[in-house]
Amino acid sequence: MMEAQKSSWTTDGWSAAPGAPGTAAVSKTFTLDTGVSNTGSISATVTVDQVNMGSAQWLRIRSRGIAQVFGGARAGIDNRDVLLRKLSLTRDRTTGAAVSTPEAIRTVEILAQPKGVAPFVRALLLDKKFNMSGGGWIDSFDSSDPTKSTNNLYDVAKRQSQGNVGVNDTSGASDLKNTFVYGDVAYSGPAIANTDNVQGAVTTPFSQPATPVTTPAWTTFNASPTKINNSATLTGGTQSSPARYKLSSVTVSGGKVLTIAPLTAGQESYVEIWVTGDFTTSGSGYITQQPGVHVTYYIEGNLTVSGSSFNNQSNIAANNIIYVVNPPTGTSQTVTVSGSGNFIGAIDAPGADFTISGSANLSGALVGKTMLISGGASVHYDKALANYTGSGGGAGWQVASLVEAVR
Numbered sequence: 001m002m003e004a005q006k007s008s009w010t011t012d013g014w015s016a017a018p019g020a021p022g023t024a025a026v027s028k029t030f031t032l033d034t035g036v037s038n039t040g041s042i043s044a045t046v047t048v049d050q051v052n053m054g055s056a057q058w059l060r061i062r063s064r065g066i067a068q069v070f071g072g073a074r075a076g077i078d079n080r081d082v083l084l085r086k087l088s089l090t091r092d093r094t095t096g097a098a099v100s101t102p103e104a105i106r107t108v109e110i111l112a113q114p115k116g117v118a119p120f121v122r123a124l125l126l127d128k129k130f131n132m133s134g135g136g137w138i139d140s141f142d143s144s145d146p147t148k149s150t151n152n153l154y155d156v157a158k159r160q161s162q163g164n165v166g167v168n169d170t171s172g173a174s175d176l177k178n179t180f181v182y183g184d185v186a187y188s189g190p191a192i193a194n195t196d197n198v199q200g201a202v203t204t205p206f207s208q209p210a211t212p213v214t215t216p217a218w219t220t221f222n223a224s225p226t227k228i229n230n231s232a233t234l235t236g237g238t239q240s241s242p243a244r245y246k247l248s249s250v251t252v253s254g255g256k257v258l259t260i261a262p263l264t265a266g267q268e269s270y271v272e273i274w275v276t277g278d279f280t281t282s283g284s285g286y287i288t289q290q291p292g293v294h295v296t297y298y299i300e301g302n303l304t305v306s307g308s309s310f311n312n313q314s315n316i317a318a319n320n321i322i323y324v325v326n327p328p329t330g331t332s333q334t335v336t337v338s339g340s341g342n343f344i345g346a347i348d349a350p351g352a353d354f355t356i357s358g359s360a361n362l363s364g365a366l367v368g369k370t371m372l373i374s375g376g377a378s379v380h381y382d383k384a385l386a387n388y389t390g391s392g393g394g395a396g397w398q399v400a401s402l403v404e405a406v407r
Contacts, residue, residue, distance in 0.1 A: 004048070004059055004112060004397045010240050011220070017240035018050050021057060025049035032065075040068030040101055051111075059112040059397060069102040107405035112397040119348045120365035120388055122164040123183065123381030125210055127350060128370045129171040130192070132179045136378035138163040139182035141363070143316055144384040152315040153344075154363045154380040161199060163381045166206050167192070171370075183381070210350035210367050212326045216274055216298050221246045228252070233259040236269025236293050246274045249301070252309070254283025261290050270294045277301045281309040289313060289320060297322045302334045303349070306360075308341025317364035317382040320345030327351050335368065337377075346385055 003009060009017040014028045025047040032042040044065040050057045069089075089102045123138050124130065132138075140162040141155065142148035148158050163183035167174060170189035177194050184200035185192065188207060195202050221244040225232060229251045237243035243263075250273075252258050262269035269292060278301035281287065288311045289295055303324055312320045322345060327333040333352040337343065337360055346364040354368040359376035365385050373379070 018048050021050045021052045042067045062109045064107045067104045069104055110402045111400045113400045120346050120385035122166055123379050124165045125367045126167045126371055128169050129174045130167050130371050131175050132373040133177040134374050135376045137180040138379045140381040140383055142383040162383050213323045215325055231256045235261050236263050236271040239270050242270035242272050244272045249277035250275050250279045252281040252285035254285055256285045258287045260293050262292050268292045272296045274298045280304045294319045300325045304336045306339035310343055312344040317345050318388050322347045324349030324352050
């Protein structure tokens with residue numbers, strides 16, 4: 001479980017990171033003691049794999065402990081002692097192989113589920129008020145289904161109606177201005193004004209507090225760069241060993257380009273970027289995320305970008321995840337998206353006030369504290385994100401069940 005929380009499998013000597021459900025388990029053997037008096041070695045072999053549990057993937061962790069037993073290959077007269085110790089006196093009780101020294105073998109298994117609620121199960125999840133005006137709309141598509149998208153992209157001709165919105169507290173100041181919402185709107189607090197063009201149901205009460213976003217747990221990262229204020233290239237790593245960068249700030253101004261490249265051309269690559277300050281693009285500055293690159297951002301400051309700042313060339317929202325870390329209590333935080341162009345990705349910023357203006361099209365999902373959408377900006381929820389179970393920097397795993405093998 002500690003390794004799962006840190007997600008540093010190969011660094012800590014595991015055979016690999018757990019793969020997709022159906023792939024072989026990864027393993028590591030621990031020597032717990034090499035020579036207790038009157039006995040032999042004590043060790044444990046732990047295996048970890050992923051299993052599908054509905055819409056989420058859980059970890060299955062099995063630990064098989066073996067302690068060599070002093071004495072001959074004879075059982076005691078009390079059957080309960082034999083059952084308790086799970087003794088293998090001449091043959092391994094699970095594999096059937098002969099053993100050179102009598103052993104006590106016990107196996108335990110836990111299922112670990114991702115903590116909290118999957119962050120992107122609707123188009124918008126807000127803690128407080130929501131206001132929208134202008135000519136934009138909210139609807140949905142599915143980048144994983146060619147009948148509901150085109151080349152993984154939103155296609156208005158294939159519009160779907162799962163663009164659902166949830167507001168935990170309307171604060172008495174929420175107004176849709178008769179914006180078209182192709183989905184359901186659920187809320188708590190005073191009624192949201194002007195919901196005539198909501199195509200789904202409008203219901204109350206609603207309660208789904210967003211899971212707070214915390215800073216990452218990882219402590220090792222590339223030594224450079226430490227700050228970005230000019231054109232630069234960050235290169236990815238493998239899924240089991242992503243390239244990690246910790247930066248004091250990111251500023252991509254007019255004429256500058258931040259390129260995020262794969263480890264090898266054509267290879268699926270992974271990058272994690274932790275920004276302890278603000279993240280800003282301005283003017284004609286932009287970020288090019290090359291095909292096959294999966295990027296996860298953790299931003300502690302404010303996020304200010306234009307709609308065309310992120311050029312996600314994979315066209316998949318799940319490849320561009322932005323976590324905005326909850327600010328200290330009493331501190332304000334903002335996410336500002338302006339201008340035109342398409343943003344393909346998801347932003348989880350439960351402590352931030354969103355301002356989205358201009359004619360930007362946002363394909364993915366958004367989580368925030370409050371939100372104001374104006375101009376012609378539209379949100380197209382990518383239903384494929386419902387299966388995304390990212391940690392949010394520190395959500396991690398929790399034990400769902402623990403059993404001991406009966407044999």
